[in-house]
Amino acid sequence: METADRAVVLNTAQALKMKQKINVGLIGLGTVGTGTFRILTGNAESIRHRVGVPVEVVKVAVRDPKRDRGLSLPAGVLTTDPMDVVTDPSVDIVVELIGGYEPARSLLLEAIARGKHVVTANKALLAVHGIEIHAAARRAGVDVGFEGSVGGGIPVVKALKEALAANRILSIYGIINGTSNYILSKMTDEDRSFADVLAEAQQAGYAEADPTFDVGGIDTAHKLAILVNLAFGAGVDLKDIYTEGITAISPEDIDFGRDFGYKLKLLAIAKARGGKVEARVHPTMVPDEYPIAKVGGVYNAIQVVGDACGDIMLYGRGAGSLPTGSAVVADIMDISRSILMEPSRRLPAVTERAHLEVQPMDTITSIYYLRFTALDQPGVLSQISGILGRHNISIAQVIQRGRKEGGAVPLVVMTHTALERDIQKALVEVKSLASVREQPVLIRVEGGPE
């Protein structure tokens, strides 16, 4: 290293020694806010040791200051106006944990405009307004921490931003919605219906009263947008991400999948495809022996395949007060260290410059599980396989289960790799057959025979 650089560097280190404390302002004291506060106070001593100076919560905005959260908040810290946190000149880092688009977006932009670093776990906000927020932060020379936005306490953001930064990322497979994974795991283990398990999950507090965001795949798509941006260095429009939830999954298909050696998971999938990227969320069959197939209950897992590191899987608690708080505090600590050093030159991990083209869904290729309900009469299999063949769809395996002369029985097909567009066209034709009853079921399959 040149001597000139070193001299400047050491002088700076001296000059910066005047900063004796990092001041944090929290907006929101719900599940994640409470966890964040607990960690910052409970582990204050080891955090001080690792950062170099104390990290202290000096301002907290809540809607209802009278509510008992079981926390001992210092006097004068609470406010009901989030702008008090943003405008407080002593606050170095503004932590937004209220969720939703507004006022979260305006508060973060205002904090950034005032030269404050920000931390958020707000995946919906980042998926839709991430480019705007990152661009504003770059202009202002401040950091945006968002480790808590995907995978709770699992350090996937840091992995993609830093630890795997030497890699060209080839693909990402994520189980990143705990509610959906809990429901699918229960349906699989106990052979129960979606509605039945959902009702139980709602009672147990694992699913919201309105579960649409979770079971509809929307939350997963939000998180996938964030991961794609990190992995491929460019933004992606949420509307370009094909999104299909788990509401239509029947135990029958889970069961047939088992016969083929697959587990059913709601996967977020991203794959590099030349200059484009595949980005999609849908129920997916995964070979039993894949590590990601074994992720049960409310756990999350993200598999990343890089050209150098090969396949890496990160696994852990994808939500909750302390796990997500752990990620938020890790961001606060990283930013604290960068405040004590030099904040303007940070890794350009999230790029606002480029826009990433998502591969249209009808041009992806996959293996497909297809379940038809057909009359149990001669020639049906031949008709269906004829249609598939004419659409360039090659069959790997067929299961016909049960016999019911003149009645409708399931006919299940596992294909070789085929083009989505061909599959969709073939299904329209198959559906029009007189012998085929009900809407055919289509589930995409990852892994297995090509």
Place this chain on the structure above:
Amino acid sequence: METADRAVVLNTAQALKMKQKINVGLIGLGTVGTGTFRILTGNAESIRHRVGVPVEVVKVAVRDPKRDRGLSLPAGVLTTDPMDVVTDPSVDIVVELIGGYEPARSLLLEAIARGKHVVTANKALLAVHGIEIHAAARRAGVDVGFEGSVGGGIPVVKALKEALAANRILSIYGIINGTSNYILSKMTDEDRSFADVLAEAQQAGYAEADPTFDVGGIDTAHKLAILVNLAFGAGVDLKDIYTEGITAISPEDIDFGRDFGYKLKLLAIAKARGGKVEARVHPTMVPDEYPIAKVGGVYNAIQVVGDACGDIMLYGRGAGSLPTGSAVVADIMDISRSILMEPSRRLPAVTERAHLEVQPMDTITSIYYLRFTALDQPGVLSQISGILGRHNISIAQVIQRGRKEGGAVPLVVMTHTALERDIQKALVEVKSLASVREQPVLIRVEGGPE
């Protein structure tokens, strides 16, 4: 942030803009060195984008410059004297990838003394001389990157240093030696003997001609020493880590373990125990349903339990040219960014100040799998269980398999949680029974009934 700080910071950023390139010197071009070089050249463009300036290999020391490594090395880069790399004034980061204690230690210390940042994947060196190297680096104000020393491409060092920094670490369980895991997986899946699978692994290149470091648990203990230092912020003496390899494992015990619902793994275990820490390496039975039980073949996995994040597992390729190269280059990129910023104030992740007391092995508690070979005669079970009971060892399950009047048969016991010292004393007594033949087999068990 105070205005004074910002002014200094921005001036520095301006001043540092003079640095247009980061120069890397490699010592060693073996498996990991070749992978590192390939990634730095193959992904040069994206690395430049992420770091901000080009990262270039300007000097490479090898033993035999004539050997064909399939790399296109620029003219004038190769040398046979590693000191050429260390003393080259243009080199910013010295990367040591020759392994072993000397000359690796002297080269790193010399590079550090000359104000150069260093990166190494040398776990044996760090386990034994890590404290000395980190102390020298701290004095010199330079960084030591060592992500590649544990778990190949799996970012466990960064996870413990940064991503989980908000946590008090409660425990670590690691499958961190691919050779041992490959052998145990094969023995489990194919019901074959250790010697048989080892011979095959040696032929396939998965095990060294002298496999002692791997199958004896020594390599695992080296890596555990590094993880303990990171997780608990203090050094540990390698000799304090109880180390038992897999050479004595018989397929019979793997089989009985299966009956109880366990998989056999060579685990590195560290647990916080008040001010002390348990740190040990031994074959361990793990419940089938634990994620770490499902890690097969040459894969590595590290489970970390933190007080906030809960249980996290990192899984991937624990060795190999490109995976370990991926970790080495991630270090190079991190350090490059810190050179472009300000290197003197880094996270005090590895602490040289404190020494960590390791809990003596005879004071740990565990569940135990015990296999006795005893004459098939009345009263033997009663004798053995009597001895166990007198030593405060409570029995959870017993399996007696096969009957052979007057002959020796296996008698397998799964205990509840017991004290190691009690177990050892009881085994001496059991062994002295006239009805007991052969040395009793002891395997520790993690998880399961307390």
